[in-house]
Amino acid sequence: MRNALLQLLFVGSLAVVVVAGILTAWQNLTAQGLSFGFDFLFRSTGWDLNFSLLPVTANDPYWWYFLCGILNTLFLGVSGLILATIVGGIVGFARTSSNETAQLLGRTYVDIFRNIPLILQVFFWYAIITHLPVPRNAYRAGDVFLTSRGLYVPIPNVGGALLAAIILALVAACVLPIWIGRTKYLRRPQGSRLDLQWAAAGAALLCALAILLLGRPADGPVLNYPVLQGLNLRGGLRISPEFTALVIAIAIYGGSYIAEIVRGGFKAVGKGQIEAAQSLGLRPWQTFSRIRFPLALRAMLPILANQYVWLMKATTMGIAVGFTDFFMIVALAINHSGRTLESIGILMAGFLAINLSLAAVFNRINRAIALKGNQLRG
Structure with missing residues (x-):
């Protein structure tokens, strides 16, 4: 009974603080002549987006713009996570190999890119991409064009x-x-x-x-196919410089952290298990695919999930180069509508939904592959 009363008192205290904060904010807004509500979501925005996966016009309501922003963030985040996983896996394998040159290259990569802030890498790659040749002098490989205005692909x-x-x-x-x-x-x-x-x-x-x-x-x-018409390229798919710079920066920066996670996962596999596989006559690839990698993956997955959640939040760096992700659209909505608290609340709810869903998926995978009854259970 005492424990239940203490927990009830604690929860009640938190509820009182939250309610008091809401009432204080409501009184301050009323005193300044400001209203609180989400009716602005159904008003026209009056401004355009420079990148959207969905069709969008200036007459669309705010809720549609928020949906476009969430999809843009998910598209950027998933693309960056996939490339960061590939880069991190390659570098992590190099760091755990028996080749000294591969180990040196992997260690150099991690030491350089892990210690440079992500926003500086975003600016660096954006500056490089925007200084590429114009469409008329674009770098071309078949029907793929690389220009200062973006990457054009069929x-x-x-x-x-x-x-x-x-x-x-x-x-x-x-x-x-x-x-x-x-x-x-x-x-x-x-x-x-x-x-x-x-x-x-x-x-x-x-x-x-x-x-x-x-x-x-x-x-x-x-x-x-993209074709050159006049001074610009027409047709095909244009991947904007902002999106390209962000994906490259997230892949390289996130890959340096994932490489260390991969290295730690393989180091967690005991030598006795590898020696037991060799004593059974398993070939090197069989030892890797059936012993080392499954056990290393179980050790990597919890830390990898945390890294993925962090990289998903790093997509907010897009506002630094003008990429219209969820964060930038919320910032623009605040400037045009004046609904600061409502827009920030939508932003927080959106990122909570994205990251909690991502964490739930990885927790489900972790429970599915966990070895029951040993030190790896959670």
Whole structure:
């Protein structure tokens, strides 16, 4: 009873502080003639975005702009996390290899890029990209153009909704085989599901191909290629300099931290387990794929989840170079609408939803691969 009363007193004290803060803020706003509410979300913004994955005009309401900002942040964050994982994995493998040159290169990379602030790296790469040649003198590799106005690449010749469907089908082609191989909802043993995995991947790829062929304009090309027209490039997909600089900076900076996480994970695998695998006659690749990597992944995953959450929050650096992510759109909304508390509350709720969802996914994966009954359980 005493413990319950103490907890009730503590929670009640917190509630009183929160309510008092809300009432004080309400009184201050009323005294200054300011109103509080979210009715502004349904008013037209009157300003445009220079980058959006969704169609947007100046007549769209604020809630649509906030949704576009969240999608831009997710797109930037996921792209940066994927590239940072690739870079960190390569550097981490180099640091744990037996080759002294690879170890030296990996250690040099980590020491340099981990100790330079992220915002300086963003400015550095943005300055390099914006000083590239103009479209007329662009660096070209086939149908890919690299210019000071961005990177131009071919894109499927379909509308935005169909393009999103193609991307989802491609993601399903990668995710479905993994899910089929590990799920417990199928009665067939896990070792005999290879035909189902191939069938699921093939069906998803065929679905993507069908959308591409049927969704393109009549007698039009399958891909929309960028071409030089006058002083600029037309067609294809333009990846803006702001987005490119942010992705490169997040990948390089985050990769230096992930490399150390990878190195620590492999160092956590005991030598006795590797020697036991060698004594059983396992080849080096079998030892790596069946012993070292699974055990190292279990040690890496909790720390890796924290690093991913931090890198997702680092996408707010986009405001420094003019990338219209969620944070920048909220800042613009505050300037145009004057609703500071409401906009900051939406910003906090959005990042909480993103990062808590990311943490929940990694916690679920961590519980699924944890070895029960040993020192790695959480």
